[in-house]
Amino acid sequence: MGWWDKLRKKDDGAGPAGEPAGPSPLTDADRAAIVQQVQREFAQMGREVVADGQGGLRGMDGRAFGTGNLEAQLERLPRDRWHELIANHVRIMDSTIDAPGPGSLAEVRDRLYLRLRAASALPQAPDYDSPVLPGIIGMVTIDHPEHTEELGGLSGLGTWDEIRPIALENIRALPPMRHDPVAADSERTEAVVHVFVTDDFFGPSRFLALDQLLEQIGSTGQAPGLLVAIPHRHMIAIHEVAGQGTLAAMNGMVNLANGQFSSNPGAITPEVFYVAADGHSQQVTHRSDGSVTVRIDGAIAEAFTALGLIGG
Known part of the structure; x- marks a missing residue:
């Protein structure tokens, strides 16, 4: 099932012709095997890492190596390609360990971005103040050829006031994302969700250039607000709050x-x-307790009331 089916009011099982079935979920045995293979690949490079008991690994220096992103990639591949991907993944991680930090702002100026991250997922908060959405912050990130480097501190690189406008300018210069408008309810024209997808790691960062996304969808700017989702680094979805279709x-x-x-x-x-x-x-x-609820209060309640979606 493709992501378009997740958006539709009724799941009739229909997706674009020829769309393959989704990946099979990894088992606990699969995850254990992945951790063991990562451990072996690091050993071949002369680095000792041990399983942390939580699905990741830890080096002798305390450095943590998660496997969540790797698992998500492997889940989409046949088993006979796992070794190749794991080996390449470990090679890239290994290359970052001893890499020198940026020498100056001028050296990385055109590769600086703000990458959106959940604050709760970070080992520690950065030493600069960069809130974007509730619980979401913008991490100053250098886009290297084979990996991205998130900076928790800016010492030696510049001040936050210097770096932030450069990062925002670079986000605005990124190529436009692919835009897929999807009707959550085919019977209502105001039920469209605009899904944007990209291959780069800065999809949600385009929220910081929201006017560009709104221009891309042909927005009139009349909506009282937007619904926004940023589930992963390659996707951002927005919906202009309108009539009854907003509920779908x-x-x-x-x-x-x-x-x-x-x-x-x-x-x-x-x-x-x-x-x-x-x-x-x-x-x-x-x-x-494993369930999701939608809370309509504050500003969204005011918008929904004005549109007649909930009682006053």
Whole structure:
């Protein structure tokens, strides 16, 4: 099942012709085998790492090596290609360990970006203040040829006030993302969710150039706010809050964010956010005991009331 089915009001099993079945979920035995293979590949490079008991590995210097992104990639490949991907993944990780940091701002100026990350997923907060959405921050990131380097500190590179506008300028210069408008309810024209996909690692970073996305979808700028989902590094989805179709769009985006977050590398968040026209943002999905609820209060409640979607 493709992500488009997650958005539709009714799942009739129809997707684009020839779309392959989704990947089979990894088993616990698969995950254990992946950890062992990563451990062997590091050993061949002369580095000792040990399983941390939580699905990852840890070096003798305390450095942690997660396997979540690797698992998401392997899940999509036949078993006979696993060794090749694992070996290449470890080679890239190994090359970053002893790599020198950036020498100067001028050296990396055209490769600086803000990469959106869930604050809760970081080992520690950066020493600069970069909130983007509730629970989501922008990490200063250098885009190297084979990997990205996130910087928790800016010492020696420049100040936050110097670096932030450069990173934003570089985000605006990124190629446009592929745009797929999907009707969450085929009977309502205002139920469209705009899904943007890219191969680079900075898909959600385009939220920081939101005017470009709105221009790409032909927005009139009349909506009181937007629903936003950033499930992983290659995708951002937005919906302009409008009439009754917004209810179907909300449901579709909750399903999309959940599915994409759990099945793709570079996972960020399964939550859906509301961003008002004045820039105020709030998280509208919340999780408890394995279930997801949508909370309509504050600015989104005001918008929904004005549109007649909920009672005053």
